[in-house]
Amino acid sequence: MHRQTDIMGVKVDLVSEDYLLHITNVYLSNSKLNMYFLLTTELCLKAQEDEAYRQYIEDADLVLPSEKHIVDMQGELAEDKNVVLSYNSLVTMAKRLREEKVIYLLCQDEDEVRRVTEFCRRTIPKFSIRGTYCYDDHLGDEQIVNAINGVAPDILISTLPSPLQEQWIMENRTQVNAKLFIGMGGVLDAMIFERKEPPVIVKRLHLEGLYEKFRNRKKDRALRARIFRKRVAQYNNQKGEENNGITK
Secondary structure (H helix, E strand, O other): OEEEEEEOOEEEEEEEHHHHHHHHHHHHOOOOOEEEEEEOHHHHHHHHHOHHHHHHHHOOOEEEEOOHHHOOOOOOOOOOOOEOOOOHHHHHHHHHOOOOOEEEEEEOOHHHHHHHHHHHHHHOOOOEEEEEEEHHHOOOHHHHHHHHHOOOOOEEEEOOOOOHHHHHHHHHOOOOOOOEEEEOOOOHHHHHHHOOOOOHHHHHOOOHHHHHHHHOOOHHHHHHHHHHHHHHHHHHHHHHHHHOOOOO
């Protein structure tokens, strides 16, 4: 399954988990760079105010929702467990890849490199991290490209913030020797927290179930969803007024 929906002027891909696995295998066998972006609120807002940036987003091979509330505005997708609705589907897909893949990490700083490396080794151990780069330390785009090309990874994972990561890869994509770029900026903290190992004391007391229930409380997620829905409603109202010839 593969179809698209429009969220605040950005075309978002709705795909099944099987399709995501299939197309990822296709891209990993290509000789050119393909790109996935995860749609966040920040990305949507930037795309509204910057036409060139919105074009960057539309040039990606897949724009996937970072969290379910991004596309599930009326709840019609809530029961469809086969649709990719969050970053968790990327982790699931990675685990289903049959062969070991070489990855390269492009992060903001050393602390981020450490956290992402630890996360990858714990959740997708068959992926081999062969190189990392801290954007804060770089002396120019050519230096980053040369570092990546020295490894020639299967997958280049970025945790740079939006709009930096989308602008950077689109401006340098013809020079980067990798098969697949995945932009994870904006979801890193939530992803790591959600899959963090329970503390040792929790395991010793056999309280993992209670710990997970407490950690996965929906309060913060529900708040983010309400804020995003409000922004979407404002965008739709404004577009409706413009289409009716009303300007502010």
